[in-house]
Amino acid sequence: MLQSLIFDMDGTLFQTDKILELSLDDTFNYLRSLDKWDTGTPIDKYREIMGVPLPKVWETLLPDHSDEVREQTDAYFLKKLVENINSGKGALYPHVKEVFSYLKEQHCSIYIASNGLTEYLQAIVSYYNLDQWVTETFSIQQIQTLDKGDLVKAIIKKYDIKKAAVVGDRLSDINAAKDNGCIAIGCNFDFAQEDELAHADLIINDLIELKTILPHMKTTD
Numbered sequence: 609m610l611q612s613l614i615f616d617m618d619g620t621l622f623q624t625d626k627i628l629e630l631s632l633d634d635t636f637n638y639l640r641s642l643d644k645w646d647t648g649t650p651i652d653k654y655r656e657i658m659g660v661p662l663p664k665v666w667e668t669l670l671p672d673h674s675d676e677v678r679e680q681t682d683a684y685f686l687k688k689l690v691e692n693i694n695s696g697k698g699a700l701y702p703h704v705k706e707v708f709s710y711l712k713e714q715h716c717s718i719y720i721a722s723n724g725l726t727e728y729l730q731a732i733v734s735y736y737n738l739d740q741w742v743t744e745t746f747s748i749q750q751i752q753t754l755d756k757g758d759l760v761k762a763i764i765k766k767y768d769i770k771k772a773a774v775v776g777d778r779l780s781d782i783n784a785a786k787d788n789g790c791i792a793i794g795c796n797f798d799f800a801q802e803d804e805l806a807h808a809d810l811i812i813n814d815l816i817e818l819k820t821i822l823p824h825m826k827t828t829d
Contacts, residue, residue, distance in 0.1 A: 610716060610825045612769045613818075614760055614790070616776030617722035617745075619658060619799040621815075622732050623699045627692040628654070635685040644677060658799045659778035661723045661754045662686075686725055693731045700736055701797065703816040708741035710819050717767065720745040721759045723780065743767070756780045757787035764788055773825070775818070779804035791825065793818075 618624040629651050639645035650669050657668055662685075666678035673681075692698060711718055718741050722729055726747040732738070733745055744763075751758050760774060774785035777795040782804065785792035794800065794808030795815070805811050810821060 610771055610773060610791075610822060612717040612719060612767070612772040613711060614719045614721050614763060614772055614774045616659075616774075616778070616781045616795075617720055617724055617729060617732065619777040619797055620775060620781070620795050621700060621704050621720070621738075623701055623798070624658070625798050627689060627698045628658075630692055630697065631685060631688040634688045635681060638684050639677075639681060644673065655799065659723060659780055661748050662725060663754070686728055689728050690731045693728075693735055696735075698732070698735075701815055703814065704738075705736075705741075707815045707818050708738070711822070712741050714822060716822065717769075718742050719763050719767075721756065721763060721774070721784070722746070723748045723754075723756060725749055756784040760784040760788050760790070764790075775815075779807065782807045785809075793821070 615621055632651055632654060633649050636645050636649040653669060654665065657665060662682055663678070666682055670678050670681060708718055720729065720733075720742055722745070724747060726749050729745050729747055733742065746759055746763055748754055748756065748759055751762060763769065764772065773791035773793050774781055775793045775795060776782065776784075777797050777800040782792040782794060786807075791810070792808045794805040794811045796805060796811055796813045812818065812821070
């Protein structure tokens, strides 16, 4: 029997796209005001690397800037993300709450494992009242390696999970599942890439499909 589901946040539960461009534009406008950026906002480049830990984001988007500037940019970006979440500009993907409610009825524990920062994740969980279903939300900040596989491993160890699936849209989620002996469920959503999803055990186009998949997993245990 499937004991637990471990969900990615960005691009899986939360429609990051709705606040991403706003927050990134705000951040690069801030850099322009400091004379530290003089071209357009690199939104397309960010979309390509969506899902990696934020320190790696700024290494990619600001390759010629100092660590100090990157840290300053990171802090400002986080502030803007949280402001946009709390002002209701973001959104969950369709059927998140319905699926979470169903999973709890089936006595399946729910966890979130994300490359997002703790403050950002807590803003989403609080705004959408996800704590009523989610056992615990884990941020990549909680481990030194910045490796999602290690984050999932920490969840499995803490809660003594024997059988689980990892649900996410990027290769880091799929690899985290494989590295820990979990079922990898790929989400064919906004940021997903076909070549990455090809490595998943199952692919869904809508979270509601989990209601059909879960009973099947139970019967094949």
